[in-house]
Amino acid sequence: MAAPTPLLKDELDIVIPTIRNLDFLEMWRPFFQPYHLIIVQDGDPSKTIKVPEGFDYELYNRNDINRILGPKASCISFKDSACRCFGYMVSKKKYIYTIDDDCFVATNPSGQKINALEQHIKNILCPSTPYFFNTLYEPFREGADFVRGYPFSLREGVPTAVSHGLWLNIPDYDAPTQLVKPLERNTRYVDAILTIPKGTLFPMCGMNLAFDRDLIGPAMYFGLMGDGQPIGRYDDMWAGWCCKVICDHLGLGIKTGLPYIYHSKASNPFVNLRKEYKGIFWQEDIIPFFQSLVLPNEATTVQKCYIVLAKQVKEKLSKVDPYFDKLADAMVTWIEAWDELNPAGASQANGKA
């Protein structure tokens, strides 16, 4: 059933943040080779990252980021996988798929290898239904539909901006849960895709994620993490909360569920605890902040929404910790850098302006 031409071959970039040789790509070769890769090399820029033969890629290390963005490079994290968002910014394609280099091809319960990218593309290309819950999950899948009682006026759905995939084997747990359940593995293959309802926040993981750059790209900022920052492992979470409130405001959808990848190795829970512990506290203020956030009607583009959001972060979260003051500034810098690198996209993608 493999399509003769891979879906969106010339419209999608695969973004991979890494500090090591990309041997993991061998396993993905049948699925990824037709696509262009953007590799964001983290850490020591003098190190050479080996990419298996036959892949079409561009690679950016810290020196490249500094050269391209100049002083605005300050908004891109260092020594943290949050650096991946630089790849989102330099891409010229409509769609992005991002994956971690410790994620392998998973198999479904019938033993077939899962083409995660293909499933993400299917998710993104069909509408989302954030205004009403469908009990048989994704109504657009083969063999499924809207159930009795689903309002007909809502069946057209809205454009899908984000597709959030899951992980078999090592689940994406926080450090305390890792410490308490060191041996827990995710073996449950849940054959579902669903739209996260409007008004509901979710923990977006950056390990296996696709999105539409034109629709939501400028909100996919992974924040300030890692080197010189008091926090780590909240990069994707931050992006997820920002994206969700902006999608809700602009009438866009976010799906979660299939596809699965196989997450091979658990990160060190002690190291993770050090990175996370401030986030664990701060989150108790961040979540109510996002839950009560109201974006104004004038915020009709992702950029405008994001700038309003940055102002609100400064105003409301800086009292939680001075870190948020810095983060709010970086959010503005990120948008400036985005618009600089995407001058056409900025107006085209946000055509409502």
Add this chain to the structure above:
Amino acid sequence: MAAPTPLLKDELDIVIPTIRNLDFLEMWRPFFQPYHLIIVQDGDPSKTIKVPEGFDYELYNRNDINRILGPKASCISFKDSACRCFGYMVSKKKYIYTIDDDCFVATNPSGQKINALEQHIKNILCPSTPYFFNTLYEPFREGADFVRGYPFSLREGVPTAVSHGLWLNIPDYDAPTQLVKPLERNTRYVDAILTIPKGTLFPMCGMNLAFDRDLIGPAMYFGLMGDGQPIGRYDDMWAGWCCKVICDHLGLGIKTGLPYIYHSKASNPFVNLRKEYKGIFWQEDIIPFFQSLVLPNEATTVQKCYIVLAKQVKEKLSKVDPYFDKLADAMVTWIEAWDELNPAGASQANGKA
């Protein structure tokens, strides 16, 4: 792994609305026989319904309903499975499971028979998480947990009031979808349970449903349907919307997903279309009504919430159709009848008053 004593054996009633002999119970014998059944006989009360040997049951026909409720019997539908809610009212137990007589035991992908009732009980006895979405679904299942980024303050959850189960084989489609896809069968077993997020409405199907009478019983009214009414097949939907807004207001949870039953036969789509078509129109006004409904802080019990809701229905939906004026009155009658039959429960269950 079968528990030696069935869970909640003396605290749960199984409510079955029917017009025929209950041969379908044979298949459920291993799972249902320890429990008490409440059979609500619809249609001609002179007909005798045969119940297989060995089941402990009480049976009510229309004459019984009229005798027990007197003039208040007007709130109980006739010639429609909505009559089942009479069973909820006469029960003296804390939990209800209700199932249609064309629902058989389903098998899971490993070929094991699914004890639907046991799974419902597990769902109801563990908390719900309506305030934040967990991407690995039910965090309380074996092998699952809350993922990274899930706020710790929200992990305790809230009490679960309703467990909504699904259907393999014949999906619960409306008449137009039945007509368009006469051969579609649900063969996808989705191994998930999830909490419907706060603020999100869903289409609740009454075919395979469990709930906590003490927590939500008085809102589980299936409305005026069938004989003498302009509408059918919206009984469970109505109950679902009422329950959801009241659960959201009172801080209670609703789960959907497992368990599956095997739904054996599709109802006639032409007959269904006649019953449904007004509902299909009205629903376009009903959903925004429920989405924008705000219950006052003083509404601290299910009964109080329901009376406020009835007033709002009269005020806001009567202009859609005079039917809603009648329905609003019936909602009040239902609560009066409920409190009459459940004088102790009324105060105990709603102890916050």
